[in-house]
């Protein structure tokens with residue numbers, strides 16, 4: 159009798175556990191490499207190599223992650239993000255759209271190197287056709303370093319991707335307990351653990367002790383609200399960035415144009431200003447049909463139309479407050495739709 163009761167209690171417990179397990183949100187981790195998957199022989203960071211560990215090892219290093227979500231992992235690439243490519247972006251985009259279309263997951267986490275993480279985040283923000291949570295994260299210290307930050311960032315990223323509060327928020331970046339908007343976030347430290355900030359705004363929210371809180375919504379259009387469905391594409395238009403400095407020649411800009419790029423972003427001075435040499439080169443490039451967007455090497459504030467620079471005369475556009483590297487992504491995608499300067503300019507105010 160006693161044994162039967164014990165057995166029943168045990169079976170009941172198992173059932174409850176199973177039911178809880180069933181109810182957990184499903185999160186797919188798409189691993190691309192980066193320092194989070196990096197290893198090295200030293201206790202700190204000297205001579206470590208990014209993009210070494212497979213995704214199963216990243217997951218195994220996070221205690222309790224299986225209580226937050228039902229996790230599956232896929233290896234998309236294993237590179238340091240200085241070697242991230244448009245080809246990998248297109249592959250990621252396809253897989254993310256497929257996962258949500260087939261209802262394979264409630265949210266996605268992407269592990270990624272920090273060098274270009276903000277670019278991948280903004281690219282996906284504009285091209286993924288679903289607004290389910292897609293959370294990018296990484297680490298500043300490799301997995302073998304003392305106080306490696308990867309496992310905590312991954313735990314937090316899964317927590318954000320699995321949270322009911324994240325529904326409809328689309329692409330985000332989670333790092334060092336902050337939740338960032340992909341349009342605004344930038345890598346702001348080469349080595350510090352607090353590697354990201356949004357210099358023109360602030361974090362969307364925070365994740366702490368397994369709990370998520372949001373403070374802001376982005377006002378910019380994303381996901382299905384953009385016209386950038388790239389599902390039929392295997393390549394994107396080529397856009398380069400040419401940065402200015404005191405007495406900068408137009409060598410870089412002219413070389414890119416000679417190489418046949420479709421567009422150039424100028425990382426200009428102050429409010430996107432160009433010196434005389436680059437003004438002339440820009441006008442010649444526009445005449446050849448190259449789309450030019452004036453951005454700024456200054457990391458806060460807007461680049462505005464016709465301030466010191468006459469955009470009508472030059473045939474140029476402005477990036478608003480997008481960084482040069484993000485303006486490049488928007489121009490690449492914009493050029494898949496149109497070459498019309500007014501229409502492209504409108505994209506820079508909307509996305």
Ligand SMILES: NC(=O)CC[C@H](N)C(=O)O
Pocket residue numbers: 191192193194208237238239240270271272273274296297298299
């Ligand atoms: N902390 C990092 O992730 C930067 C290291 C590496 N270069 C990368 O971006 O993958």
